[in-house]
Amino acid sequence: MLGSIAKLLELYPDAKVVVEPSADPDDYNFLIQDQWVTIKKDHLSTKEKFLLSLVSQDNNNKSINNNWWNFLVHESDKIPSEKSNVRILQFEVQKLESDDRAKEWLNVFVDTFDDVVDSFWINKYTGILIEKETKTNMDKLEVQRMIQLIDSDFYTKSRVYVGQFWPINEKLPNIFDMERQLFHKSLEMKDNVNNLSTVILDFLIEQNLKNTDMFKSLKKKIDIDSKTTQMINALYKCDSNLTKTAKELFLHRNTLLYRMEKFHEQTGFDLKDRDDLVLCFLLLK
Amino acid sequence: MVEIDLNHIYKRYANAEEDNYAVSDFDLHIKDKEFIVFVGPSGCGKSTTLRMIAGLEDITKGELLINGKYENDTAPKDRDIAMVFQNYALYPHMTVFDNMAFGLKLRKYDKDTIKTKVDHAAKILGLSEYLDRKPAALSGGQRQRVALGRAIVRDAPIFLMDEPLSNLDAKLRVTMRAEIAKLHQELNTTTIYVTHDQTEAMTMADRIVVMSMGEVQQIGTPKEVYETPKNKFVAGFIGSPSMNFFDVHYKDGMVTDNGGLNLKVPEGRSKILDDAGYNDKDVTLGVRPEDIHAEGAMEETFPEATVESKVVVSELLGATSMLYSKVDDTEFVAIVDARDYHEPGATVRLTFDLNKAHFFDEKTTDAIE
Incomplete structure (x- = not known):
């Protein structure tokens, strides 16, 4: 098993062997040979995490x-x-x-x-x-x-x-x-x-999508700042109802419209269009 | 004695992008026994900040000091803090007594101490005769009091309350608001209270922290945030009904909009605008509904700030009435004396007291001072 840890550290250079599981929400912890191994979540897919949970000692059921x-x-x-x-x-x-x-x-x-x-x-x-x-x-x-x-x-x-x-x-x-x-x-x-x-x-x-180049480049394009993220999430949550969304974000309806137009100019995605909005929402997931 | 320092606190969630903070640069010193209210719309970061103080969320950046001691990494159980949650629940299978005693039992307090503490809390909250009941046999208000009781028995010098009244009906909320204020006076605990309800903030707080989109907008006493809001957000959020906003053009002591508004700004106020370089510029004018008057005396004082408006909707509230009015395309609401109530459709002359008006930069939305 110790060999396995060494192999693991080779594959995931960011992984660390620690005494206690890391409390950092960015980290994924699992136990091998009474030793906790911590890897940054970003570096693992759900499948990999699931597999790790199955093979790690603490989850060996x-x-x-x-x-x-x-x-x-x-x-x-x-x-x-x-x-x-x-x-x-x-x-x-x-x-x-x-x-x-x-x-x-x-x-x-x-x-x-x-x-x-x-x-x-x-x-x-x-x-x-x-x-x-x-x-x-x-x-x-x-x-x-x-x-x-x-x-x-x-x-x-x-x-x-x-x-x-x-x-x-x-x-x-x-x-x-x-x-x-x-x-x-x-x-x-x-x-x-x-x-x-x-x-x-x-x-x-x-x-299916997250690690594709297409998804990554699109995400980069629309992930402008926290205000944009909040706007997209709020529009999705409020079923594209502008009045409700403006209220949710505590903005004037016209300010929201202005921001949506600006976003349209910057990215080519029209948030008034249902399909564009859903795509942007998914990209930010 | 307890003092809390939140020094430039930031919170970023695990999956968020690099500069996407749920809370940014939160900086506040809380004095001993102070009642602080964090207020803002949902998602503004107020609960997240509270949870960081409780240790239920990690602090990404910045430091939390309690009595000068660095507490960022202290486990929640080792922080001397009691918390009341928004979605309070009680153990359905336990009596009121056991619900209140459970946390103490887990901490291995002896039976007598537990009984003394629970009885004391029950007495303060008027729950003594309900101690044997199960939660299902209690009213909403009583259940909420048990939730408070669970926090009181901990004897912690810091109380954190996360929207504790949001699940109660309007009437009960008013009663419980007074009870919590009374409780604070009795227990003298330093309290941080989170709410999205500006009325709760105004009535309960020693100081209010107004938040929006993860950022502190203003910190001040209820009077300060009401009378001298730092930006348009605070001005619109604090006060009910909300402040009226008008997109206007300011030139040579007059403000005009495209919708029919043409008002003279009193000299003192126009000087501020002129000095700040706003002559011949677009600004946002903010006027609270109570600063729009229907009395003739006001028109005599401010003849050039009087408009002829049409009442669209009117509500008689007893001592006052609200007139939702329109001048051409410009809509606003005025709170006037009940004697000045008008039916919808009526034409009424209304005077804007621009001595009390607020002006905001159109782009930054900051108050022009």
Whole structure:
């Protein structure tokens, strides 16, 4: 394994071997041979990160003896007997003080849900909660509030990916493969609680476009300053409604129009055109 | 005693471009026991700044000092800070008592101490008789008080509040606003309160920090930011209804616009504009709705700042009425005495008190002083 670290450092000269995971949000951490390795996120694709998480020691989950886990990671064909649909919440919790604290944390987290089928840690930092579909399941915002509450008591930094509800059948492990990748992508996002809707665009762009020369040059062209970024994001958020967008940005409508025209002149993209706006929004992702 | 220094603080998120800061050059000294309000529209960086003080977000650049001690890298749990969040939640399966006690239990306080602290906080907040209830059996206001109670039991000298009232209805918000102000007087904690509601900022703050797009626009007492806004953003954001703005041309003591406005600027004010080199230049004129008058006496004083306008919409508010009016193509709102209420369609003579007007550079939007 030590050889692996050396190889890794050769491939990624910016990578560092550290005692504790880096708290810098720009860094990606993983554990090999009880040593934390830190790499700048920019230098890794989602696929690479996912792969690293699978092979790194801390995420080597062979020791987990749980029927649900074995089913989800294709280790067992035995389909759990649960009748209702379930969703899988994947969570990462940083800054837990001890194993006992981790147990307490999970107990409190579980207690906030109505109908939990199973919950467990898959390594020191990440875990899974499987919840039945009922009429009272928490939505993303409610989960976010709960996480904020729990983090404020435990002084932890937690992130959750809230999966969709799925029937339990042989397709679920494949779906879970995808949800795991989405969870890994969600770890880079600003909000600490995410779901398919909040992650999918970033995920697809990274998979297909981000590193292409075309995308990079276009991005460079439109990424002028923070005001422009805010304008594009606000226009997208407000469905191109100029009055709403101006209000959101606290600008006069005419000032917004002036800035949009200036942007059009500078870049050739007309933000009043729906297709141009969506493209610019995606380029800034 | 607690003093907080935010020295040229910057925040850039992981995926943002090099010079794309969510917060730029935030510089503020907070005095002991002060009630500071960060106010601004959503996305202006106010909550991010608060979260950096709490240690929930890393500081990209700059330094945070608490009582002179460098705290950038101190873990949140080691900062003596209590925080109340915008989307407050309570543990649904725990009683009010346990919700308030939970943080202390995790910190291994003994039972008696926990009981004393929770009882004390419950008494301050009027929650003593609800301690056995579960959150589902409480009203919105009571739940919010429990959220405050969870912070009070920590006995921290610094209170951070992130839009704690935004989920309450309008009436309850007014009540809780007064309760938080009272709480501040009782507990004497240094408090930083974040809101997008300028009324909350004006009524609660010792000093207001007005923010927009990650940058501090102005720091001052409520009176200062209201009476002498540093730029058009502050002028428009503080005050309800908002200040009226007119794109005008200033020449030889008169301001005119294309829409029918033609007003004489009092000598004192025109001198400032002349001295600053704005003669024969386009400027933005700002007039607060309460500085537009319908009384005849005002017209006698400022005959050349009086216009004949048409009321488009009018609202009678009891003691005052609001006249949304128009002079040709120029629209504005005036707050006048209830006696001067006019129905829509009426023609009314309105006088602009330009002694109280504000002028802004058309391009930089800075106040012309």
